[in-house]
Amino acid sequence: MRRSPGRAQPRYTAGRMIGYQQGLIEGRHYGRALAVKQQFAAMHQPRLWNKRVLFVTSGKGFPYSPLDEAVAAALRKMTAYCETALPNDPILGIIDRVQPDLVLVLEGMVLPPDVMNTIHSRGIRTALWLTDDPYYTDITGRIAPYYEFVFTLEKSCLPFYQQMGCSRVHYLPLGANPDVFLPRPVHPFRRREISFIGTGYWNRIAFFNQVLPLLHHRNFLLSGWWWHRLRRFRTYRRKIQLGRWMGPQETSEVYCASQIVINLHRAFDDESYNSNSRKIPAVSLNPRTFEIAACGAFQLTDERSDLASFYVPGEEIITYSSPSDFVEKVNYYLSRPEERRDIALRALKRTLHEHTYEQRLNQLFTIIFEQTPG
Template identity: 50%
Template sequence: MNGQAYRKGREDGYPLGWNHGRWLGHCESIIARAAPVPVKRPIHVLYVTSGKGYPYSPLDNGIYETLKTVAERVTLALPVQDVAKIAAKSRPDVMLVLDGMNMPFDKVQAVRSLGIRTAIWFTDDPYYSDVTAEIALRYHSVFTLERSCLPFYSGLGCPRVHYLPLGVFPGDFRPRNPLISKRGDVSFVGTAYWNRVKLFHQLIPLLAHRRLHISGMWWDRLPEYDRWKALIDLGRWMDPGQTSERYNASRIVINAHRAHNDDTFNQNKARIPAVSPNPRTFEISACATLQMTDLREDIAQFYIPGQEIITYDSPQDLVDKTEYYLEHEEERQAVALRGLYRTLRDHTYISRLNQLLDLTMNG
């Protein structure tokens, strides 16, 4: 009996292990070809973190770790520290602040008075534009991840405003080999904003026969939450490693962008529209899984729809494409691998920070 069980386990496990190994081999080959080689430029960057803790701390870490590969010297500071004193002592070429909501204006002005260039990178545009409007005016250069905010900041009087979406830190988001027990067909990770509740209220009954997993805050907003709660990991904030593992464990990952006019934690009285991809766009594709995203105007600037990423325009369209790619594995993998290549080539923090430093130092 033990011998039979062993042979049965080997017969079942060998092809599965071979396929997983072959897949990771394809991914590693793409990583070797596409990942940019960082070159350190002879500048000193003072990086001031968001100071907000989780979930911003992974962004801070990814940017800080990448800065150390593209700048000869990097000094790290928190908004609560005496940043002006740190700047006066270390004399950086530029101070980069992430988010800026916890950075006092007097500290920014004190650094600028030293003749040091300052740059702010906004992480949540346009959802906090009521707050960021005042912050932006304090900096030499303004970087926003939302293209629609360019005329907004320029109209306020900011002389140097640039469109720069967040990227991905491959140290966190990369191809992995998750446990068999965690693997499934379709997943979504994110907060249940109302447009997402509406989408998944229609979507879940059509995909419930698949191995579907949803994770995030507020999903008890669903009208039929009790019916579907077994599919939902409610109220959980996953760290980047856990999120990456979930993406890798899914054959398809859905990306549904937040609506610009959702009143949940929204300070966007100007009703600036959101047309640019969210950070999740790059993180999903960096994990070499097939991404299906709603079509924002700027998506085509970053990925070729239908080749490197799949877009949908309705719940039924999403269901139809999901069923198609779950039944056509070679095509699913081909799109996922092309998405991985494009992400590593163009959308890591190495690429983003090189752009930011060029524009700040030469502007």
């Protein structure tokens, strides 16, 4: 039996009004975030370094390629000349042609490390920026001593590399590429309450096994590899994008479309996937922390001891200490949209001013060219 148009009209009108109100709220947040970004762009004048740089990428493809691209883009803005090479390119021949002041290598696991000895013998400074500490320190501990400067994103790894014979070791976290991770308008059909993008490592599987039964009624998204290992995977299958690697732009779009973005760091002592036999702890932040914030998205993250060096907990970022604390805070902040959006905007402002790749590379250049004799 067909329903009469008159019976459907009240539901249509109510739904249209809800959609209108939601769009108004989301549009206002996007406008405020865009204003923060535009104000920063108008005031920000990146320092131009009169240096020639050869940047050697990780050469490992996705998911490392977005990091390669972010660093390369910042270097092109900041230096007199920057050339990008893959680790299997003829590096010594490129150096003869470019005559760089610095060879900067990202991650360094593909490039033969003894090439650095030849480069250094020519009076060219070499630097390694390690992106996966402490998870592969069994490998990177053998690579790092070949470089004049070593930069690690993990604070707890500084003593380790010093013990390996590296005399110039510095703490330099990764950051955000604000040209990719930025506030975006959101299509209504893509909005969701909660999202997490990342690999289903065992510590994450254990965590979501506990919280998903309490959030099954929520509109959530999990995306990445290995989520089939969830205890009730079939129950949540429709909300999981299994085996997908999202590119940076799509990841940014998901962050902007989510009321809460979860950040859960991987475990340093997971013997299944790490090469960290010394069990060096992880206390520093992953790049996801900065990327979520750069989108003007609200972030709920697990606690790491170095977090307060970058954001003010409770004002710019919200942490959780346990699965039960996580669920409690999800329910709290979903019911308080204005408070949630204010926190996200404060994190966006802090990120643009302090946590972009341009700021990180400015620190790197200062250490190499201004704080080091010769």
